[in-house]
Amino acid sequence: MTDQTNLFATAQQQLDEAASVIALDAAAHQLLRWPLRELHVTLPVKMDNGTTQIFHGFRVQHNDARGPNKGGIRFHPDETIDTIRALAAWMTWKTALLDIPLGGGKGGIICNPKTMSSGELERLSRAYIRQLGSFLGPDKDIPAPDVYTSPQIMAWMLDEYSTMQGKNKFGVITGKPLALGGSAGRGDATARGGIFCIREAADTLGLNLAGARAAIQGYGNAGSFAHKLCVELLGMKVVALSDSKGSIYNPEGFLYPALLAHKQQTGSVTGFPGAEVISDSELLKLEVTVLFPAALESVITAKNAPDIRAKIIAELANGATTPEADTILHHNGVYLIPDLLCNAGGVTVSWFEMVQNAYGYYWQEEEVHQHLEKKMKAAFHSMQQAAQTRKVHNRMAAYIVAIERVAEAMKLRGWY
Numbered sequence: 043m044t045d046q047t048n049l050f051a052t053a054q055q056q057l058d059e060a061a062s063v064i065a066l067d068a069a070a071h072q073l074l075r076w077p078l079r080e081l082h083v084t085l086p087v088k089m090d091n092g093t094t095q096i097f098h099g100f101r102v103q104h105n106d107a108r109g110p111n112k113g114g115i116r117f118h119p120d121e122t123i124d125t126i127r128a129l130a131a132w133m134t135w136k137t138a139l140l141d142i143p144l145g146g147g148k149g150g151i152i153c154n155p156k157t158m159s160s161g162e163l164e165r166l167s168r169a170y171i172r173q174l175g176s177f178l179g180p181d182k183d184i185p186a187p188d189v190y191t192s193p194q195i196m197a198w199m200l201d202e203y204s205t206m207q208g209k210n211k212f213g214v215i216t217g218k219p220l221a222l223g224g225s226a227g228r229g230d231a232t233a234r235g236g237i238f239c240i241r242e243a244a245d246t247l248g249l250n251l252a253g254a255r256a257a258i259q260g261y262g263n264a265g266s267f268a269h270k271l272c273v274e275l276l277g278m279k280v281v282a283l284s285d286s287k288g289s290i291y292n293p294e295g296f297l298y299p300a301l302l303a304h305k306q307q308t309g310s311v312t313g314f315p316g317a318e319v320i321s322d323s324e325l326l327k328l329e330v331t332v333l334f335p336a337a338l339e340s341v342i343t344a345k346n347a348p349d350i351r352a353k354i355i356a357e358l359a360n361g362a363t364t365p366e367a368d369t370i371l372h373h374n375g376v377y378l379i380p381d382l383l384c385n386a387g388g389v390t391v392s393w394f395e396m397v398q399n400a401y402g403y404y405w406q407e408e409e410v411h412q413h414l415e416k417k418m419k420a421a422f423h424s425m426q427q428a429a430q431t432r433k434v435h436n437r438m439a440a441y442i443v444a445i446e447r448v449a450e451a452m453k454l455r456g457w458y
């Protein structure tokens with residue numbers, strides 16, 4: 043793997059650049075470059091055909107100076123410890139930027155969930171929790187769903203953990219089904235948080251969003267809700283969409299219910315009646331007001347950044363833009379809402395879920411939206427203020443706010 047695709051190298055480079063701008067204490071900097079703890083686990087799982095298959099997994103706790111570690115669990119055949127390290131570090135920065143009293147964690151299992159039965163997935167999920175049990179807890183480390191893990195998987199994990207503890211521990215995991223202590227409003231929280239940021243960015247830039255054009259790369263949880271809420275809350279036209287099978291374009295804009303029904307029936311956005319087929323790279327270069335990368339890492343690079351014509355990039359995907367591309371976009375006047383802020387709605391509502399679990403009282407969806415909007419706006423303006431004061435681009439500003447908060451907590455705790 044080259045440094046360009048090694049996400050942990052990217053995360054360390056981003057930290058190094060921000061640390062140099064704020065002249066961060068050398069010991070604090072070194073401490074923040076690495077996870078505080080990592081656990082590698084080996085999991086024997088009985089498969090439906092009677093054999094036992096051995097899986098490998100990880101849990102990384104990057105930094106818990108401000109509170110227990112928080113972060114999702116991914117099931118993916120190409121999972122690597124470095125991807126998990128980068129994502130755990132980004133969780134530390136995200137929770138600090140949002141001023142949530144949590145740290146940063148992430149976990150993963152190398153497996154292909156698409157080829158596994160429900161029973162095999164349940165046994166794998168329970169085996170992971172049995173190995174990690176002493177590493178987790180509402181005041182230690184709280185997992186959540188991520189790539190290819192679901193509320194059902196969270197329910198199995200919660201059950202295994204509670205069985206090990208001999209009591210119900212709903213707060214050990216978030217993204218649970220509503221019937222098991224999940225929060226209203228978690229489903230669309232990531233996209234909704236991004237939409238709140240776009241509204242603030244448009245105000246800052248003096249842009250009118252009503253009728254303006256948007257393009258979305260990726261049509262999973264983040265991308266499909268971004269489509270819905272772009273239309274419903276911002277009155278925008280979503281003119282281009284994509285998923286792993288291809289990209290489509292319609293200058294009149296795609297209607298959300300029709301597109302969703304098509305995706306549910308056919309498994310893809312491609313082949314939607316009346317849509318023009320475009321390439322993935324054309325989608326990224328369209329002249330739109332908002333471009334949402336909502337699929338993969340490292341899609342905006344030094345190669346295509348000079349051709350990006352969007353006014354705002356709303357990074358719902360983690361790690362969508364490389365550090366070299368950041369500089370180019372900033373130079374070209376593209377307003378970037380970085381992943382640390384743009385997709386933090388998910389972890390923010392996860393924190394609301396923990397709060398509701400802790401006091402055993404559950405909020406209405408409207409209340410969740412209101413609390414989320416307040417947190418997202420506050421974080422947006424902290425970033426904006428740091429960008430102006432320090433004269434840096436938004437990602438650097440977001441890093442600076444987050445690093446200063448984590449460094450202050452580490453200093454107060456006597457870690458350096």
Ligand code: NAD
Nearest residue numbers: 232260261262263264284285286336337358359360385388
């Ligand atoms: P998902 O698995 O639900 O959806 C991913 C989508 O990307 C799918 O539609 C897939 O077809 C599409 N895709 C894959 N390869 C593609 C390609 N080459 N071109 C275009 N589309 C492609 O995942 P998600 O939960 O929506 O997450 C998407 C991104 O958002 C990830 O980076 C994830 O880390 C980030 N994120 C998600 C959440 C959340 O709450 N869902 C929270 C924070 C960050």
